[in-house]
Amino acid sequence: GIQVEQSPPDLILQEGANSTLRCNFSDSVNNLQWFHQNPWGQLINLFYIPSGTKQNGRLSATTVATERYSLLYISSSQTTDSGVYFCAVELKRIYNQGGKLIFGQGTELSVKP
Amino acid sequence: DTAVSQTPKYLVTQMGNDKSIKCEQNLGHDTMYWYKQDSKKFLKIMFSYNNKELIINETVPNRFSPKSPDKAHLNLHINSLELGDSAVYFCASSPDRYEQYFGPGTRLTVT
Numbered sequence: 001g002i003q004v005e006q007s008p009p010d011l012i013l014q015e016g017a018n019s020t021l022r023c024n025f026s027d028s029v030n031n032l033q034w035f036h037q038n039p040w041g042q043l044i045n046l047f048y049i050p051s052g053t054k055q056n057g058r059l060s061a062t063t064v065a066t067e068r069y070s071l072l073y074i075s076s077s078q079t080t081d082s083g084v085y086f087c088a089v090e091l092k093r094i095y096n097q098g099g100k101l102i103f104g105q106g107t108e109l110s111v112k113p
Numbered sequence: 114d115t116a117v118s119q120t121p122k123y124l125v126t127q128m129g130n131d132k133s134i135k136c137e138q139n140l141g142h143d144t145m146y147w148y149k150q151d152s153k154k155f156l157k158i159m160f161s162y163n164n165k166e167l168i169i170n171e172t173v174p175n176r177f178s179p180k181s182p183d184k185a186h187l188n189l190h191i192n193s194l195e196l197g198d199s200a201v202y203f204c205a206s207s208p209d210r211y212e213q214y215f216g217p218g219t220r221l222t223v224t
């Protein structure tokens with residue numbers, strides 16, 4: 001079955017708007033990362049956040065491990081934020097498989113000027 | 114000061130050929146990975162090596178063979194290429210099996 005679910009699948013924003021992306025996962029996790037895949041295809045690390053809250057500029061992320069979800073907040077969005085945002089987890093029950101990241105299907109964000 | 118690099122960036126080849134993709138990391142990490150991203154942008158792990166030892170080998174056709182000559186390099190060799198192998202292949206590395214850092218990707222097109 002599905003182990004990592006992201007929502008929404010697509011999102012269109014006007015520049016300056018805020019948004020929240022969600023990642024639900026089916027089991028306890030050792031690791032959780034958020035990535036941004038830019039229009040040139042590069043996968044950029046945003047956050048390593050198996051639990052708690054982190055902030056980096058206009059982006060912040062919160063993972064509630066006990067409730068098995070993570071949220072990525074984008075404030076004052078810019079056109080350069082466009083691309084696909086991926087959540088990826090390493091599930092605890094397969095901990096002995098050496099860091100196997102399972103990716104969600106991504107949220108495709110388009111920010112219009 | 115590139116952290117994880119891959120060569121080539123683009124690879125166009127015909128069915129039946131054999132090709133290799135190279136990956137190098139200068140981060141001093143012990144663990145390296147290969148992921149495949151399909152046309153729907155779905156990313157899936159293929160292999161993982163820790164200090165030259167294979168530790169993850171997903172359900173991947175035998176035509177794919179990873180090779181790690183040292184812990185800074187992980188190459189991917191593909192035999193008898195098929196149309197369905199067309200994808201973007203990403204190499205990644207990790208210092209402690211946790212946070213992973215990805216290379217720029219290699220777009221493979223099989224015609």
